[in-house]
Amino acid sequence: MMLETLRRIVQDVSAARDLSTALSLIVRRVRKAMGTDVCSVYLYNPERERYVLMDTLGLNPAAIGRVSLALNQGLVGYVGQREEPVNLDNAPEHPNYLYLRVTGEERYHSFLGVPIIHQRRVLGVLVVQQKAKRRFDEGEEAFLVTIAAQLAAVLAHAIANGSLSLDRAGQRKSVPYNGVSASPGIAIGEAVVVMPPADLDAVPDRQCEDAEAEKALFDQALMAVREDIEALSARLAKRISPQEQLLFEAYLQMLDEAALGGEVHKRIDDGHWAQGALSHVVRRHVKYLEKVEDAYLRERAADIRDLGRRVLAYLQARSDIRQDYPENTILVGEELSPALLGEVPREHLVGLVSVRGSSNSHLAILARAMGIPTVMGLSDLPYKRLESESLVVDGYHGQVICWPDEILSAQYREHMRQDEALTEELEVEARKLCETLDGHRVPLLVNTGLVEDQSRAQALGAEGVGLYRTEVPFMMAERFPGEQEQTRIYREQLVAFAPFPVVMRTLDIGGDKPLPYFPIEERNPALGWRGIRVTLDHPEVFMAQIRAMLRASDGLENLRILLPMVASMHEVDEARKMVMRAHEELQSNEGLKLPMPRIGAMIEVPSMIFQVGALSKRVDFLSVGSNDLTQYLLAVDRDNPRVAGLYNAMHPAVLRALNDLALKARKYQLPVSLCGELAGDPAGALLLMAMGYQGLSMNLSSLPRVKAAIRRVTLAQAKQLLVAVLPCETTQEVEDAVAAFSREHDLEWLIVMRRKA
Incomplete structure (x- = not known):
């Protein structure tokens, strides 16, 4: 019975049309369910830094909105400080009790207050009171704690929506929403809300x-x-x-x-x-x-x-297809699709905001390639209310700001101006060699999956492709692309970058990259059927892709094949056999004279760090996928907005693992490079260079900044930074060491300003 009551309360509050209605439902339904004399909700107001009585049933209604308590004031402040329930049979005798005449609560002795906590933030305090002097029993306390925990996410969403009210001047208040950065950059524009069909x-x-x-x-x-x-x-x-x-x-x-x-x-x-x-x-x-x-x-x-x-x-x-897109259009939707990008004139499209989605989605890949600032995973964003409203998209920090005031807009416009000036300045030296002041060479390569990246990558001085995502053509098709079709696509990439190497990762689907015509439904996709596991189970798909890669490399000799998500030597052995078989068949059956391409293993699964020796007998090179390796080492889904803040490639454990891997690769004389967001972070690039990584592959937009950072230090200085960070025990200590280094070497404009929040 209690579970059903709980379910109905949460359901009704979730469906409330606004914050005021939600709070009214809470106090009425909780008081009735618990049979108490009073139920009240106090919410934390960050601007005033006080807990404000937002609704009550039992206390004086005139106190609503008028009564507020400092963070260390009264029993409500005491609950918030302790971040746990306070259960009293005679509240007025407690040393933290604060008498406020306007509430009329002097008649009530029993007090039970529980914090409402969402993502480690105390949103407020839920209180029940009774006249009788009695301590609420264990069942009652457990019920109120459960109610507060269940309502926390719902209330956080309602608070976000409710906080969009007018300020005293009658203007919308600026409200930030945190999500996941999918494509860097800043955009200011007008929201155009798109919706899925018949939803x-x-x-x-x-x-x-x-x-x-x-x-x-x-x-x-x-x-x-x-x-x-x-x-x-x-x-x-x-x-x-x-x-x-x-x-x-x-x-x-x-x-x-x-x-x-x-x-x-x-x-x-x-x-x-x-x-x-x-x-x-x-x-x-x-x-x-x-x-x-x-x-x-x-x-x-x-x-x-x-x-x-x-x-x-x-x-x-x-409805007519929209033709009048604003000059600075920011597309907003629950789950944007790549097809939408073609409907908006490119000169009008400045930003993308998707409530759902990940930084590895097809849309995110396209957005990065097109240089469109994009934020995803904004679970609290009231997107249906944003049509024609002003937005700021901060793709550096994964944040969207609704109704920015003029001061905030001016600040972001200045950031955009500085960005443009910095980009122009850095692109001037883009064709210069990527080497340190003492002559240490570090090849910079690009992560790509689109033909559109080719000419710009070469203009920025990329020395090849460190990661070609072969799944992108698969994601853009309505079926598995045929062998000839794949051959044509791969040939374009290999020819465009010849004689520089092109590392082609075999089909990496599953996890957060399903194909629309080959859906994979799993309860835990990150640890499920993905990468090499899928293609080894479907040799017909794998063999067609390998043959296409080999055909495409005819006469070029710059193909490298990379195996994703390997977790055992058996997988490497099976994949190598299939590559060798395809190579032999093309030579013997079709008379092609093809050199055997180098085969590499992608280090994403932590267990592979301990098997470098075994890998050295089977592969020609290693390529670290730092994004997945970080999330597996930290047990953090980087595309889940609830825990994305815990994902940080500068975590000491991640840096030590990467350093250990580089040492082992050197021991076994196995070339090792890294592709991922860490390579595109100037500070991360300096640390990786110091560790001994022989190639860094990154998104195209990151390349000028990384090259500028490397060209402004010596290898010895980078090694000093590495020595400083490896003993660190916390991420904050690592970032403090990086900040001190950037100040010492006049790199703050490149490193500190570009670090993710």
């Missing part, structure tokens, strides 16, 4: 200029759905019973103007566009029906939702 929950709020035109569009969609249902009913008339056919009659009744249609018309008259009006009406009906006791009526909720989707699909189909 009622993703329809953004928009006002309409012509209510009659919107009603006409809705009526046309309604008529089309009515005709569809009548046609379906007629087709099935001979195959279903008369009772079952009554379902279609019920559908048609729901579509009647006096029912669903009439409510939508009324909302359009209130100024809402047809799609938004339909979404609101349908979701309100569904919410009501899902809560009724009668099982038959609860089942009708699914029918209402199905009807709503059908009508919405017609509305979306009949």
Whole structure:
């Protein structure tokens, strides 16, 4: 019974239309569930640095919004400081008790307060009180703790939405939202909200200029759905019973103007566009029906939702494709797709914001290639309310700022100006050799998967491709690309960069990179069927790809083959056998004269650090995938916004592991390079160079800054930095050492300014 009560409270609060409604629901439902005299919610106000009484049932309503407590004040402040429950049978006797006459709480003796904590932040305190002097029992305390924990994420989202209220001057307040950086850079522009087809929950709020035109569009969609249902009913008339056919009659009744249609018309008259009006009406009906006791009526909720989707699909189909994109368009959506990029004129598209998605998604790869600042994984972003609103996209720190004020906008515009000036300055020296002041050469290569990267990479002085993501052409296709098709794509890359090496990673799908035509559903995809595991299980796919790579390399001799996600020598042995078989077949059956390409293993799984000796007998080189290696070493999903803040390649354990790997590679005379975000961080690049990594591969946009950092130090100085950071025990100590080094060598403008938050 208690579990059902908990579920209903959380469900109702989640569906609340705003913060005020959510808080009112909390105090009413919790007080009733626990049978207490008082229930109150205090929320932390970061601007005032105080806990503010936001709602109560039992205390004086006049105290709402007026009463506030400092962080060390009263029992509420005491709960927040301790970050754990405080359960008292006679609160006025406690030394932290603070009497506030306006609340009228002097009548209540029993006090139970629990903190509301979301992602280590105390959002507020939930309090229940009673007149009787008694200590709340263990079950009551556990219930309130559970309620607070369950409500924390919901309330965090509601607070984020509620904080978008007007300030005292009547202006929107700037609100930052943290996500995952998918493509670096800064963009300031106007939000254009896009939505997936026929998704009622993703329809953004928009006002309409012509209510009659919107009603006409809705009526046309309604008529089309009515005709569809009548046609379906007629087709099935001979195959279903008369009772079952009554379902279609019920559908048609729901579509009647006096029912669903009439409510939508009324909302359009209130100024809402047809799609938004339909979404609101349908979701309100569904919410009501899902809560009724009668099982038959609860089942009708699914029918209402199905009807709503059908009508919405017609509305979306009949809406004209948008042509009037703002000059500085920032596309915003729940999950943006690469196809959307082609709909917006390139000169108008300045930024991308996706509630879902990862830094390894196809969209992220395209965004980096096109130089579009992008942030993903913003779970609290109220994206449906952002149509035509001003946004700042900070792709360096993975942050989106809604309604930036003029001061903040001016600061970001200055950052953009400095960025452009710095880029121009660095590109002047891009064609110069990448070597230290004392002549140590470090080849810089690019990570790529697109033909568009080729000419710009060479203009910036890239000395080859350290990671060619062969999955990108697979992700862009509607089926597995054929062998000839792959040969053509790979040949373009190999020819473009010849005679420089091109390291082609074999198909790396699974995890956060599913193919639309080959979905992989797993409970734990990061540790599941991905990389070499997939292709060894599908030799027909692997062999076609290897043959295509070998054919493409004919006469060029710059192909390198890289095996992803290897975790055992068996996988390496099996993959090598298949490469050698493909090579032999092409030579013997087709007469091609192909040198055997070098084969490398990608070090992403931590266990491989301890098997370098075994690898040295099987492969020609190693390439560290620092992004995955870091997340596996730290047990942090870097694309999960809840824990992304814990992901840091400058963690001491990560740096020591990389250093150990470089030492072992040197011992076994095995060339080792690194591809990943750490190589594209100027400070990370200096540390990797000092460790002995012989090649660094990075996203194209990072190359000028990394080259500038390397050209401004000696190898001996970089080794001094390495000596300083290896003994560090915390990430903060590492970053402090890097900051001190950058100040000493006048590199702050390259290193400190470019570090991720």
